[in-house]
Amino acid sequence: xxxxxxxxxxESNEEEPVHLPCNHSTISGTDYIHWxxxxxxxxxxxxIHGLTSNVNNRMASLAIAEDxxxxxLILHRATLRDAAVYYCILRDVWRDxxxxxxxxxxxxxxx
Amino acid sequence: EPEVTxxxxxxxxxxxxxxxxxxxxxxxxxxxxxxxxxxxQKVEFLVSFYNNEISEKSEIFDDQFSVERPDGSNFTLxxxxxxxxxxxxxxxxxxxxxxxxxxxxxxxSWLTVV
Numbered sequence: 001x002x003x004x005x006x007x008x009x010x011e012s013n014e015e016e017p018v019h020l021p022c023n024h025s026t027i028s029g030t031d032y033i034h035w036x037x038x039x040x041x042x043x044x045x046x047x048i049h050g051l052t053s054n055v056n057n058r059m060a061s062l063a064i065a066e067d068x069x070x071x072x073l074i075l076h077r078a079t080l081r082d083a084a085v086y087y088c089i090l091r092d093v094w095r096d097x098x099x100x101x102x103x104x105x106x107x108x109x110x111x
Numbered sequence: 112e113p114e115v116t117x118x119x120x121x122x123x124x125x126x127x128x129x130x131x132x133x134x135x136x137x138x139x140x141x142x143x144x145x146x147x148x149x150x151x152q153k154v155e156f157l158v159s160f161y162n163n164e165i166s167e168k169s170e171i172f173d174d175q176f177s178v179e180r181p182d183g184s185n186f187t188l189x190x191x192x193x194x195x196x197x198x199x200x201x202x203x204x205x206x207x208x209x210x211x212x213x214x215x216x217x218x219x220s221w222l223t224v225v
Contacts, residue, residue: 038154041219042218042219043115043202043204043216043217043218043219044154044202044204044216045216046213046214046215049213093209097142097159097161097166097167098144098156098159098167098214099156099214100156101146101153101154101155101156102153103153
């Protein structure tokens with residue numbers, strides 16, 4: 001898997017938007033950008049993924065830079081339940097079966 | 112929404128004992144995985160399994176580990192002779208047919224070796 005770089009931790013206030021950045025300067029043309037999160041004492045959970053265009057789902061939005069070398073996961077209105085470790089992961093859909101997790105970003109939500 | 116279920120949620124075992132962790136993947140999924148997470152560390156890949164055989168394994172997955180899909184629904188991870196350093200949360204995961212599909216994880220089995 002290609003390498004991603006994320007901040008170790010971030011803080012945000014409850015009910016405010018959160019922008020979680022990820023750098024992936026060595027991304028290849030067939031790498032999808034995946035985001036997973038791990039709530040305390042739980043297994044990793046899929047959040048969203050995309051290739052080139054921005055993506056929205058019920059959990060979050062994914063903004064992908066035009067050169068695809070960075071992306072941002074956007075939580076539109078953070079709740080206390082969104083406190084988790086967020087992982088940005090590149091997966092080549094033709095080669096990568098498994099997911100390799102990095103350290104991710106630990107997101108703290110302040111009430 | 113379908114879930115990956117794991118049992119037991121927590122097991123304490125003596126060093127040197129055999130442990131079997133069980134998983135029921137999502138029913139129409141064909142690819143299965145085990146991961147582990149030592150307390151305070153990253154989630155680490157152990158093994159992937161497809162078509163009744165191991166498709167890939169990590170360096171962690173040595174001869175003490177084995178996996179099996181004995182009856183078409185359960186997927187098990189066996190540790191033959193547990194060591195203290197096997198204490199970790201073990202996650203089972205599964206996905207559907209083609210590469211790139213979302214991988215779904217279970218809630219984990221916490222193994223404590225004493």
